[in-house]
Amino acid sequence: MLTMFQLCQVMVMISFSSSITLLASDQLHPAEVEALTQIGKTVKEDGQPSLKFVGRCQSGRVVETEPTSAGNSTIECNCSITDDNYCHITSFQLEDYDLPGRLPPELANLTYVQNMSVESNQFSGVVPPELGKLVNLKTLILSGNKLVGTLPEALAQIKDLKDFRASDNNLNGTVPEFIGNWTQLQKLSLEANQFSGTIPSQLGDLVNLTDLFLSGNKLNGSVPDSFFKTDKKIDVSYNNFSLPPSCQDHQ
Numbered sequence: 589m590l591t592m593f594q595l596c597q598v599m600v601m602i603s604f605s606s607s608i609t610l611l612a613s614d615q616l617h618p619a620e621v622e623a624l625t626q627i628g629k630t631v632k633e634d635g636q637p638s639l640k641f642v643g644r645c646q647s648g649r650v651v652e653t654e655p656t657s658a659g660n661s662t663i664e665c666n667c668s669i670t671d672d673n674y675c676h677i678t679s680f681q682l683e684d685y686d687l688p689g690r691l692p693p694e695l696a697n698l699t700y701v702q703n704m705s706v707e708s709n710q711f712s713g714v715v716p717p718e719l720g721k722l723v724n725l726k727t728l729i730l731s732g733n734k735l736v737g738t739l740p741e742a743l744a745q746i747k748d749l750k751d752f753r754a755s756d757n758n759l760n761g762t763v764p765e766f767i768g769n770w771t772q773l774q775k776l777s778l779e780a781n782q783f784s785g786t787i788p789s790q791l792g793d794l795v796n797l798t799d800l801f802l803s804g805n806k807l808n809g810s811v812p813d814s815f816f817k818t819d820k821k822i823d824v825s826y827n828n829f830s831l832p833p834s835c836q837d838h839q
Contacts, residue, residue: 641653688711746770803825803827
């Protein structure tokens with residue numbers, strides 16, 4: 589049987605433990621805070637971030653961005669997605685900030701993110717292969733930057749991607765065959781780049797694909813006739829294709 593003193597000790601310990609849980613309940617995971625910090629460091633030549641991310645899940649479950657007057661940021665987080673007493677970012681949208689520098693590979697530390705968009709900035713360099721670690725992604729939008737090089741093979745690891753857009757960059761090489769493994773893909777936009785070669789036949793097997801935009805590249809060969817026998821939204825103009833007979837008949 590507990591004495592009054594022992595009972596008070598137990599009550600104090602319970603109260604103290606509860607306080608720790610409450611204090612930590614809105615904290616982002618340290619690796620995700622570091623990822624946000626690295627993004628902030630890319631936006632100014634002198635290394636002093638002009639964007640500041642608040643490392644807590646606010647009452648609305650959104651990580652705040654400072655300054656709020658520029659660009660369009662929506663960074664959502666969830667504090668009940670795991671049992672590690674940390675909140676995790678589930679949606680990362682950082683658009684129209686004209687951010688320079690490389691696209692930080694530290695974005696791969698946002699391992700719980702499902703939707704990511706860095707559209708309409710000035711990110712340069714290659715697409716980090718580390719993004720392939722974001723296996724929970726459903727949407728990845730890289731459009732409107734200055735990205736170069738090829739799409740890394742590591743992106744094939746993202747199995748449940750539904751929306752991939754990388755238009756208006758300087759990407760080159762061929763359209764990757766691994767896109768055919770994104771069986772859930774509904775929208776693919778690679779227009780206004782420097783892609784060459786033919787359209788991979790695997791794209792014709794994407795039964796969920798409704799929007800395909802490949803215009804403004806250097807693609808050649810023929811457009812699969814099956815593309816014109818569906819109600820998909822397709823734009824393959826401004827390339828070097830030879831049109832199939834079924835398409836020519838409708839000109």
